[in-house]
Amino acid sequence: MSKPVSGGFTKTPGWLDWYTGPSKPSFQLPPGAVDAHCHVFGPGAQFPYAPERKYTPCDASKEQLFALRDHLGFARNVIVQATCHGADNRALVDACLASGGRARGVATVRRSVSDAELQALHAAGVRGVRFNFVKRLVDFTPKEELLEIAQRIQALGWHVVVYFEAADLPELWDFFSALPTPVVVDHMGRPDVSQPVDGPGFELFLKFMRQHPHVWCKVSCPERLSLAGPPALDGQAAPYRDVRPFARRVVEQFPERVLWGTDWPHPNLKDHMPDDGLLVDFIAHIAPTPELQRKLLVDNPMRLYWPDE
Numbered sequence: 001m002s003k004p005v006s007g008g009f010t011k012t013p014g015w016l017d018w019y020t021g022p023s024k025p026s027f028q029l030p031p032g033a034v035d036a037h038c039h040v041f042g043p044g045a046q047f048p049y050a051p052e053r054k055y056t057p058c059d060a061s062k063e064q065l066f067a068l069r070d071h072l073g074f075a076r077n078v079i080v081q082a083t084c085h086g087a088d089n090r091a092l093v094d095a096c097l098a099s100g101g102r103a104r105g106v107a108t109v110r111r112s113v114s115d116a117e118l119q120a121l122h123a124a125g126v127r128g129v130r131f132n133f134v135k136r137l138v139d140f141t142p143k144e145e146l147l148e149i150a151q152r153i154q155a156l157g158w159h160v161v162v163y164f165e166a167a168d169l170p171e172l173w174d175f176f177s178a179l180p181t182p183v184v185v186d187h188m189g190r191p192d193v194s195q196p197v198d199g200p201g202f203e204l205f206l207k208f209m210r211q212h213p214h215v216w217c218k219v220s221c222p223e224r225l226s227l228a229g230p231p232a233l234d235g236q237a238a239p240y241r242d243v244r245p246f247a248r249r250v251v252e253q254f255p256e257r258v259l260w261g262t263d264w265p266h267p268n269l270k271d272h273m274p275d276d277g278l279l280v281d282f283i284a285h286i287a288p289t290p291e292l293q294r295k296l297l298v299d300n301p302m303r304l305y306w307p308d309e
């Protein structure tokens with residue numbers, strides 16, 4: 001059954017709702033595992049979607065996110081501001097505050113944000129800002145504006161999360177190099193997985209990570225990057241086979257600088273919605289040892305988001 005969007009909004013035509021009744025993962029998450037990339041959407045009646053948004057999703061509330069966290073066996077979440085909420089972080093803040101310290105946030109702010117607003121975000125659990133360069137999701141923001149924001153949030157001990165397409169890395173390279181905070185790349189910088197893992201495209205990304213010790217990588221979103229499938233559905237034991245070597249290479253080369261997240265509720269997927277339980281099973285293929293799994297799922301996200309614990 002189609003999931004609702006409240007508040008008088010209409011879902012983008014063709015929108016796929018998140019999957020109901022995900023399976024229990026067979027992969028046993030280590031104690032204290034963090035889902036380091038997920039979102040909340042609305043609900044629209046309480047937290048309206050932003051006028052400048054490029055899509056309107058179905059609602060995906062904090063209660064539904066926390067239920068998924070518990071079902072899958074995660075201890076904590078990092079909730080990333082979704083572009084459908086623009087720079088209005090109220091839904092994110094509400095979710096962080098309701099989590100009892102078990103969620104941190106990554107917000108989107110404009111240059112006009114006041115110091116008092118930044119302090120309030122910090123108090124709610126925000127530890128980073130997201131800069132988005134994916135043209136189908138956001139309008140362009142000048143780099144001087146982003147740099148100014150980065151300099152301000154550096155004082156709070158935050159970091160910058162960046163989302164971009166692989167083809168745009170050369171143009172963004174110098175800007176990322178100049179950022180004064182840790183930089184966390186969403187979804188491996190969106191490699192073209194039809195290309196060889198040791199080909200020039202992905203090698204450029206690996207070189208970028210090698211040359212910049214302040215850059216981290218989320219080895220997330222195989223369901224977005226896969227061209228060959230098969231999808232994490234119907235008990236599939238080997239989903240997204242084509243993405244595995246890419247993610248595994250990053251985990252093995254940079255074990256101290258990788259994060260993993262479900263990306264629930266999976267905005268803008270076009271052909272299927274993954275079973276999040278089977279998506280968790282993907283982790284064992286990209287982080288094959290207990291030590292790599294502990295770094296990816298516990299030690300690294302804790303260092304970045306809960307450094308005092």
Ligand SMILES: O=C(O)c1cc(C(=O)O)oc(=O)c1
Nearest residue numbers: 081082083084137263267268
């Ligand atoms: O590829 C996407 O469509 C996408 C969108 C968003 C967002 O709208 O914030 O976040 C993501 O992590 C991925």
